[in-house]
Amino acid sequence: MKVLVLLAVFSLAPGTLYFLYARNGGPASQKEMKFQKNMRYALMAGVDAVDLAPLTEFPWVKVCAFGSGLSRDEVMAVLGFDYQNFQELHWLHLADYWSLVFIDSEREASWGMARPVTPIRIPRKDLAELKLPDGAKGQCITRDGRIELTRRTVPVGESPVVVQLVDAKAD
Numbered sequence: 001m002k003v004l005v006l007l008a009v010f011s012l013a014p015g016t017l018y019f020l021y022a023r024n025g026g027p028a029s030q031k032e033m034k035f036q037k038n039m040r041y042a043l044m045a046g047v048d049a050v051d052l053a054p055l056t057e058f059p060w061v062k063v064c065a066f067g068s069g070l071s072r073d074e075v076m077a078v079l080g081f082d083y084q085n086f087q088e089l090h091w092l093h094l095a096d097y098w099s100l101v102f103i104d105s106e107r108e109a110s111w112g113m114a115r116p117v118t119p120i121r122i123p124r125k126d127l128a129e130l131k132l133p134d135g136a137k138g139q140c141i142t143r144d145g146r147i148e149l150t151r152r153t154v155p156v157g158e159s160p161v162v163v164q165l166v167d168a169k170a171d
Helices: 002-023 030-044 072-079
Strands: 049-051 062-066 097-103 107-109 112-114 117-123 138-142 146-151 161-166
Touching: 030 049, 030 117, 062 072, 062 161, 072 138, 138 161
Parallel strands: none
Antiparallel strands: 049 146, 062 097, 062 138, 097 117, 107 112, 146 161
16 A cells, blocks of 8 residues: 555655656746835835845856747747756746846856856746837847836736836936
């Protein structure tokens, strides 16, 4: 009987992993949960613009935003470099999310040069919708940029906030 129970548990593991990664975008990181909480508070403040830098506790010099359903090549074109951990963007194919990718400057690591990257998924219904420039697959801004917020009327259960990245150079 114990063997049957163990076999049942182990047979459920692949299905559970599939559900976690393919159906709901994988588990959230601590950085992601903290950023989403901070962003939610910033969105509730009712302001028209939010600086992203105070919402993060990790270093970064540039942030890129892109929608869902992009190919690896399209994401690399937005980022401007070959992101080696692209496969960690488990939610990229899901229409329920858009992404912010925080990029720090390249630095020396024990294995050579490394560029720290922190990807954050943003749930469209819970936090905000992303507005990109016409025809763009994504957009990047520097740390001194901001996000501008517009609000719209939507059905209950959807976020009324639309986010657009604005670089400081555009001011």
